[in-house]
Amino acid sequence: MAEPVDNSRFERGLEFFQSHNAEAAEAMEQALGDIAPDLMRYVAEFPFGDLYTRNTLDLKLRQTATLSALACGGHIAQLKIHLKIARKIGLTRDELVEIFMQLAPYAGFPVTINAVLALKEVFGEPHPTDTQEC
Amino acid sequence: MAEPVDNSRFERGLEFFQSHNAEAAEAMEQALGDIAPDLMRYVAEFPFGDLYTRNTLDLKLRQTATLSALACGGHIAQLKIHLKIARKIGLTRDELVEIFMQLAPYAGFPVTINAVLALKEVFGEPHPTDTQEC
Amino acid sequence: MAEPVDNSRFERGLEFFQSHNAEAAEAMEQALGDIAPDLMRYVAEFPFGDLYTRNTLDLKLRQTATLSALACGGHIAQLKIHLKIARKIGLTRDELVEIFMQLAPYAGFPVTINAVLALKEVFGEPHPTDTQEC
Amino acid sequence: MAEPVDNSRFERGLEFFQSHNAEAAEAMEQALGDIAPDLMRYVAEFPFGDLYTRNTLDLKLRQTATLSALACGGHIAQLKIHLKIARKIGLTRDELVEIFMQLAPYAGFPVTINAVLALKEVFGEPHPTDTQEC
Amino acid sequence: MAEPVDNSRFERGLEFFQSHNAEAAEAMEQALGDIAPDLMRYVAEFPFGDLYTRNTLDLKLRQTATLSALACGGHIAQLKIHLKIARKIGLTRDELVEIFMQLAPYAGFPVTINAVLALKEVFGEPHPTDTQEC
Amino acid sequence: MAEPVDNSRFERGLEFFQSHNAEAAEAMEQALGDIAPDLMRYVAEFPFGDLYTRNTLDLKLRQTATLSALACGGHIAQLKIHLKIARKIGLTRDELVEIFMQLAPYAGFPVTINAVLALKEVFGEPHPTDTQEC
Numbered sequence: 001m002a003e004p005v006d007n008s009r010f011e012r013g014l015e016f017f018q019s020h021n022a023e024a025a026e027a028m029e030q031a032l033g034d035i036a037p038d039l040m041r042y043v044a045e046f047p048f049g050d051l052y053t054r055n056t057l058d059l060k061l062r063q064t065a066t067l068s069a070l071a072c073g074g075h076i077a078q079l080k081i082h083l084k085i086a087r088k089i090g091l092t093r094d095e096l097v098e099i100f101m102q103l104a105p106y107a108g109f110p111v112t113i114n115a116v117l118a119l120k121e122v123f124g125e126p127h128p129t130d131t132q133e134c
Numbered sequence: 135m136a137e138p139v140d141n142s143r144f145e146r147g148l149e150f151f152q153s154h155n156a157e158a159a160e161a162m163e164q165a166l167g168d169i170a171p172d173l174m175r176y177v178a179e180f181p182f183g184d185l186y187t188r189n190t191l192d193l194k195l196r197q198t199a200t201l202s203a204l205a206c207g208g209h210i211a212q213l214k215i216h217l218k219i220a221r222k223i224g225l226t227r228d229e230l231v232e233i234f235m236q237l238a239p240y241a242g243f244p245v246t247i248n249a250v251l252a253l254k255e256v257f258g259e260p261h262p263t264d265t266q267e268c
Numbered sequence: 269m270a271e272p273v274d275n276s277r278f279e280r281g282l283e284f285f286q287s288h289n290a291e292a293a294e295a296m297e298q299a300l301g302d303i304a305p306d307l308m309r310y311v312a313e314f315p316f317g318d319l320y321t322r323n324t325l326d327l328k329l330r331q332t333a334t335l336s337a338l339a340c341g342g343h344i345a346q347l348k349i350h351l352k353i354a355r356k357i358g359l360t361r362d363e364l365v366e367i368f369m370q371l372a373p374y375a376g377f378p379v380t381i382n383a384v385l386a387l388k389e390v391f392g393e394p395h396p397t398d399t400q401e402c
Numbered sequence: 403m404a405e406p407v408d409n410s411r412f413e414r415g416l417e418f419f420q421s422h423n424a425e426a427a428e429a430m431e432q433a434l435g436d437i438a439p440d441l442m443r444y445v446a447e448f449p450f451g452d453l454y455t456r457n458t459l460d461l462k463l464r465q466t467a468t469l470s471a472l473a474c475g476g477h478i479a480q481l482k483i484h485l486k487i488a489r490k491i492g493l494t495r496d497e498l499v500e501i502f503m504q505l506a507p508y509a510g511f512p513v514t515i516n517a518v519l520a521l522k523e524v525f526g527e528p529h530p531t532d533t534q535e536c
Numbered sequence: 537m538a539e540p541v542d543n544s545r546f547e548r549g550l551e552f553f554q555s556h557n558a559e560a561a562e563a564m565e566q567a568l569g570d571i572a573p574d575l576m577r578y579v580a581e582f583p584f585g586d587l588y589t590r591n592t593l594d595l596k597l598r599q600t601a602t603l604s605a606l607a608c609g610g611h612i613a614q615l616k617i618h619l620k621i622a623r624k625i626g627l628t629r630d631e632l633v634e635i636f637m638q639l640a641p642y643a644g645f646p647v648t649i650n651a652v653l654a655l656k657e658v659f660g661e662p663h664p665t666d667t668q669e670c
Numbered sequence: 671m672a673e674p675v676d677n678s679r680f681e682r683g684l685e686f687f688q689s690h691n692a693e694a695a696e697a698m699e700q701a702l703g704d705i706a707p708d709l710m711r712y713v714a715e716f717p718f719g720d721l722y723t724r725n726t727l728d729l730k731l732r733q734t735a736t737l738s739a740l741a742c743g744g745h746i747a748q749l750k751i752h753l754k755i756a757r758k759i760g761l762t763r764d765e766l767v768e769i770f771m772q773l774a775p776y777a778g779f780p781v782t783i784n785a786v787l788a789l790k791e792v793f794g795e796p797h798p799t800d801t802q803e804c
Contacts, residue, residue: 162515165519165522166515166518169495169499169518169521169522170499170502170503170518172503173499173503173506173514173515173518176503176506176511177511177515181511203510204512207476207510207512208476209510209512209516211512211516212511212512212515
């Protein structure tokens, strides 16, 4: 492992990941820690430590880019992780449905349908107040 | 051509397209009008007439989904059309750079680089006030 | 939901979907009806109401395009739905195997193999007369 | 180069390729002959010598699978080659437009638009009798 | 089925497949043998009989190309088959982790993570000597 | 821009990039420097500073993974940059042809053909001694 002189990216990134989806951060550490510890480090450092913490873009816009890339790439497992982060950031269930419907003309209906089904699984049954906040 | 009983979707969609990127709406009509007129009609009706005019999602979020899907799919010609629409909607050059950088960890750096180069081509040289508004 | 002035596309599309794969139409309505009712409406309206009912192309050719797009995109769940529609349209098991084999040089063997395995699952065991009609 | 004991696949395939698009067969031989002669041989042998000459599927259906895979994969150069083959096989300009429109709901409008523009370039301006035969 | 005059490609390819992953060769024969026997034949003939047995490229380099293509395409089932072949060829667990990490900047982290998880499943728990040989 | 406390990744990465393809490093700095300086920094830091300089994998294997990912993703501009890096690393023209041919059964012939044509453009005409070293 290349010697990390600067741990601030790692710590900053891991904190963002943990505070927005503690369960996934723990599960990924469990899954990758023994076989590919540097991969776990890069995940914490680059997307979370470098990008998510830039404070140069509204987090809802940033998360919309992430969700769209994951849905279009067919990465449903990672999409579910980021749907929970999206909820923490403040995107409502209805906003997320709209975002995924918007992908249909550009990437096809199956991308939209798979993303909406993942959303349904992650968010569970809709609550009466769900369109206000979730 | 299936007889369109209801022209409101088409008219609503075309108006949105024209008011946000008149040049592209005209060019697409020129390119598709003779060989595939129904395709031009569907483009106006479904993405523009059905989705863009829903008023159920902040247009910046909606456009971020579109731009992400086009960048991830490698559709540079369509991305350029939608970068001009993005500018009209109010996304700044700096916000767009951030959106495309956010795609790198999920779809790879080439997607980000190609999108930023398209952005540069569409927006031209940066102006002193460009981070304020574009 | 944008007010649908014209219900003919929706009704025409839903009827096509139901008459070619009633089980999938019902399941999709169940899955999407509560969380994304407009998505279900768009699915009925655009691919089924606009395209499948155009009567401007032999349905076997039209369905071959659909199946190829779904197989190449890795959308196995949607491919299974459309394999049942393909059977209803009159494509035989052997024709479908040939269509999927034809994808191998252009999209790779894994696309072909996954599609053939989906076909096997949908069609079950071959019957003695299966190459005549299915 | 692995010693080819059996030349029948190569000869059968090259003949199919040449008789359906002589110009492309010649151009590919020119482009690949010096740097990757075995690649040219595999192209002649597998897709053309093995698949196109099977006589187990209507050629219009077979070509629809090829065209769909190429359009969905964004392979415009190869799509143009196969559009000329499609014309030779007997697919009309209007049938091809329909096939590409059918891809829109499953792979997105950009795939359809790019394919239709390639078609327009390959087929040139429509002729009065073009919907009858081309 | 086109009459195979020359069986040497098939026999050579099947032998390579069987000697590097007998279980997968048997399973694929079982799965495809009844519904698409020619597909099984092409798999043995083209990738294995034509390419893997060329002796013109170090097998570790050749297998890295295969693994990268499968990971980038999201073909996890085929990736697992080829991870066992990779082990037989002599690629160690640690080399495979490095190869998959190298894909992250060009195809995105989800491609890398999914490939590493497949690797973990195929190779099981790491052994003390695993970095020496596996 | 997030304040970089540690410049060693950037410097190490940029040096690797410059020493393996000075022209591309310069061109990318020119293209991205004004519009997205942090993107240029991330390119230097993550793929080059973190991965290429790990010394944990034979560089030919590492570069094969990069080239395969770029070819499969259709990223021809980036592929050309990395073909020059590949040459510097010691991969010969013939090895590169073999690597790209190996992609055909897993990602389709168009991916292989496009990569070989890019290779031909980058390497120019073959020299008598080219299979020995390039």
